[in-house]
Amino acid sequence: MLTYALRRLLIAIPTLLFISLVIFLLLDLAPGDPLSDQPLTVPPEVREKMRTALGLDQSVWVRYVLWLKQFFWVEPLNTLDAILGTSMAEGQQRIVSWQFRSPAMDVIWQRMPQTLTVVGLAYVVGVLIALPIGIISAYRQYSWFDQIGTFVSMIGFSVPTFFTGVVLIIIFAVKLQWFPSIYDTTLRITDWSSFWQQARQMVMPVTVLALFNASQISRFMRASMLDNLGQDYVRTARAKGMTERVVVLKHVLRNSLIPVVTVIALGVPTIFGGAIITEQVFKVNGLGQLLITAIYANDLPMVQTLTFIFAVLIVAFNLIADMLYGVLDPRIRYD
Amino acid sequence: MPDGAQPVLDVKGLKTVFLTRGGEVHAVNSVSFDLRQGELLGVVGESGSGKSVTMMSLIGLLPSPPADVRAGAVLFGGEDLLKCSADHLRDVRGADIGFIFQDPMTSLNPVFKVGFQIMEPLRRHMGLGKAQARTRARELLELVGIPDAGRRLDDYPHQFSGGMRQRVMIAIALACDPKVLIADEPTTALDVTIQAQIIELVKELRQKLGMAIVWITHDLGVIAGIADRVMVMYGGQIVEQAPVGELFANPRHPYTRALLGTVPALRGPREAKLNVIEGQPPILTAAPAACAFRDRCAHAFARCSAENPARRPVVAGHDVACFWDPETGAADA
Amino acid sequence: MLDAPTPGRKLVEVSDLKMYFPITAGIFRRRVGDVKAVDNVSFDIYEGETLGLVGESGCGKSTCGRVILRLYEPTAGTIRIAGRDIAAAPQDELRRLRPTMQMVFQDPQASLNPRMTVAAIIGEPIDEHARLDKAARLARIYELMDQVGLNRNFANRYPHEFSGGQRQRIGIARALALNPKFIVCDEPIAALDVSIQAQVVNLLEELQDRLGLTYLFISHDLSMVRHIADRVAVMYLGQIAELGPRDALYAEPLHPYTQALLSAVPEPDPVVEATRRRVILTGDVPSPANPPKGCNFSTRCPKVMAICREVEPAFREIVPGRFAACHLHSDTDSNTTAGQTAAPEAPRSTQQGE
DSSP: OHHHHHHHHHHHHHHHHHHHHHHHHHHHHSSOOGGGGSOTTSOHHHHHHHHHHHTTTSOHHHHHHHHHHIIIIIHHHHHHHHHHOOOTTTTOOOOBOTTTSSBHHHHHHHHHHHHIIIIIHHHHHHHHHHHHHHHHHHHTTTSHHHHHHHHHHHHHHHSOHHHHHHHHIIIIIIISOOSOSSOOTTOOOOSHHHHHHHHHHHHHHHHHHHHHHHHHHHHHHHHHHHHHHTSHHHHHHHHTTOOHHHIIIIIIHHHHHHHHHHHHHHHHHHHHHOOHHHHHHHTOOSHHHHHHHHHHTTOHHHHHHHHHHHHHHHHHHHHHHHHHHHHHOTTOOOO | OOTTOOEEEEEEEEEEEEEETTEEEEEEEEEEEEEETTOEEEEEOOTTSSHHHHHHHHTTOSOTTTEEEEEEEEEETTEEGGGSOHHHHHHHBTTTEEEEOSOTTTSSOTTSOHHHHHHHHHHHHSOOOHHHHHHHHHHHHHHTTOTTHHHHTTSOGGGSOHHHHHHHHHHHHHTTOOSEEEEESTTTTSOHHHHHHHHHHHHHHHHHHOOEEEEEESOHHHHHHHOSEEEEEETTEEEEEEEHHHHHHSOOSHHHHHHHHHSOOSSSSOOSSOOOOOSOOOOOSSOOSSOTTGGGOTTOOHHHHHSOOOOEEEETTEEEOOSEETTTTEEOO | OOSOOOOOOEEEEEEEEEEEEEEEETTTTEEEEEEEEEEEEEEEEETTOEEEEEOOTTSSHHHHHHHHTTSSOOSEEEEEETTEESSSOOHHHHHHHGGGEEEEOSOTTTSSOTTSOHHHHHHHHHHHHOOOOHHHHHHHHHHHHHHTTOOGGGTTSOGGGSOHHHHHHHHHHHHHTTOOSEEEEESTTTTSOHHHHHHHHHHHHHHHHHHTOEEEEEESOHHHHHHHOSEEEEEETTEEEEEEEHHHHHHSOOSHHHHHHHHHSOOSOHHHHHHOOOOOOOSOOOOTTSOOSSSTTTTTOTTOOGGGGTSOOOOEEEETTEEEOOGGGGGGGGGOOSSOSSSOOOOOOOTTOO
16 A cells, blocks of 8 residues: 555656656746736836846746756745744745735635635535435435426536525525525634624525535445446345345445545545635635736736646645555455 | 154245236245154246245245235144234244255355354344353354354354355354244355255264255255255245155155156166257236146146146155146146 | 367467466566466477367466457467468468457457447458348348358347347357357357356367367366367467377376366266265466476475475477476486377476476
8 A cells, every 4th residue: 555655656646847847848838928918108228127027038938947957945844944943944935926016825825725615514514415426316216206306406416506596595584584695705703603604604505506516425425325226246145134224334434435525535625626616706705816916917827826736736635545545345355 | 754744844835926017926826835843845947937026925034025825724733824923933933944056155244253243143032141142152153163252152154165165054053942944045055065064964863863854956866865855946836845755766746756757867778968948937916816837748638727726645755736747648637 | 179189280289378468567667477377388289179278267267368369468389370470470460360259259249349239249250250141241240140140130139138048049159250260269158157058069079070279278167178179279378388189188198287276176976976086176376477397286286295396397308299397207308209109299498397
């Protein structure tokens, strides 16, 4: 298992280097100029100086290598410094967002909590809803429960979140006025009433995203349960006189969870990706929104950094999903 | 086995129907038989003959839907299993009636240790504690001839070979000292040398434990070596039933005779051409009103299409569901 | 077909064939060992004969059949079919040779594309290898369907509409489409019911007589092999334990493994079964990744001797036409002359492998 993990990590290095190069070049070649926002009255020589200050006069390869060094060396050191209170990275140039004029990672760390509370919670809620629905749907295949489950998950899966989000806002924020329509990121939880306020503003975005996640995962759970319910060992368990509870919730579920858990693990990076659309709809000031605004502002370092973080997370969680498979299924041995 | 011994299991007029999208499939049609104490009853038939479905119907192992056990009575231990509650049936399954299935590779749960899977029925039916159940599980593994039993309890099924897994299945089936053991093609998926090991083991366990066994197979060779009595099934019915020696020496039903003829011999003169039963086994979409074998039968005549022959005795203990008489070559009865 | 085959021309010559599948481990996937699925196998198949290849699951018999048609790349050894070297042929030449050698697979359900009609399945090899116009192609498909006993009217049906036996007939028709000389039948009846098995075996025999086919018939069913094969090779753990004419091999097996195998087959006769003493082999087949030292059967052999655990027995001709790899027969060494007998023989393997 350990050698397998090491092997996979070694393979991940060229993969990530390649991804980083593609991301860097694609964004660099994309049309758009970070100085396009500057007033036209700025004289050309000043404009040129600004470009130099941003490092744009260097060749694309120099900038790429510099960026790599910053991403893999300077930024992790800074993070360590922040955690340990040391100053190892002092004096090293960091990846600076053109838009915020401050290190990109600092901005990302600021936005992370919003995304994690809203999108992360939605994912957890989605999973918690999806598993029992999937189990019951499969066990009572074609029952009214299963039919309704199928219908709801079809809707959850096929109706885009900007639609469900707006519908919820109209019904619950505008008409009924139960929940605020805009997510207030400046809210600090200090007492019960602010906690209550935070909970209320989270309800709608979490619901929208949870519905989406649940509809996907419940389908997986159902399919996996159905696969296993037809297996011979289930008949053996029944022939041993085990109760249906034991047969389904122990024998079948334990096997069915193996693929589902890996699907859930593979979905985790999307949490960090933030739900771009949902964050926009509810004005949640998270990573998704950060990415969008960075794109609008031609803030190349920010976009590159965010995109590459997602790439790292996807590679990492792919590995984690494979390792989980090995942990959950005794038949799989990585060596 | 002693004749006239008490039947442990008495099945009367069992009918099982599958409800499929294409309509009903009558898989088991008025099957009646009994199983006597300590005897080994062989059930022979091709796939689709209803032999497995019959045995599964007895103790509610068929998923319903699509299966529907329509009629009949299964008398076991003084009660009719078809009228029992599902809960009570679960108490019987695995405790009084043990099961072995065809494919040992898929019949054990891959994610649980073998010890746990043997201990499950022990704890459920005999109320044993964890430690007691483990001790008993080790004894069972030793009983079925698995070396180093104590250590192997902590192994997963994939760490066992096919033959060893079938031994584990036998250990599970025998865990609670059942009165009846139903073995559904237990050696079909195994190699011949491993099959010989398993057959030897079952013979030995029978002597030791004395349970009655139903052994389902399509292999007439296996039946010849292990059974006391044989039932031949075709089209969801028992077409012939006799003690093993009598059946092989004096087969009456054209299907039994043809089946014996299709198997090439391992010694003696070698047949130039194999005998063939032309055609395909029937799919019964309605309860049979005529002989199910008539289309493939070399001796069929008008009456075979008009009515379904009932089982009639030929000699003591031998009965057959056929109008044709192999001695005279004519229709009798 | 009852008499021993007249030793004709060798159609298939296999010598010292090895098929190893590598086992890798560690971070850099170094090769740490091999699964020796086929290990130093040599035999010939004569034109028009059926060589039965029997053995238990995992003994390498199916792999052997596939390597011979070069569906896998052999690790070592030579395979000559009709004088052409198959093992070393480059891909484009191999493709030109394909029509002469075909295969019938075990599972007719899995080896037929469920989205193709019977006509398309049978016609595909014709499209690939022969240039026929539409009418000639269809005529050929009908001819093939007639040959294997399929109703022409079913040409546009899909495989799932057929029973197992009929599906196997489709597989046979496909194999016949290019007029092959040599067909590897890989457990063609294992998935079929007893009464259907006889139908398919009779068909194979009929086609052999009519078309002069040569078969490698791979099976675990010893009674069926006795019926169909002229000569029989018994495989154990990647090697051939014994090879000989059918009647002699069944009447008086030389190798203890053959003896045990034959003794394990139950016979449909209660009288025989009640009196017969079985050789029950203990234990399981060792892993082909780690075969035992010396004779690979030594761990289970009821007649094992000290030498068997040390020295690998050579596969040699014990009596004319009969080969075995067993130390029990090593005293007949001196009588063996190098394959000048009239009976079919297989080239002996070199001592001890490596």
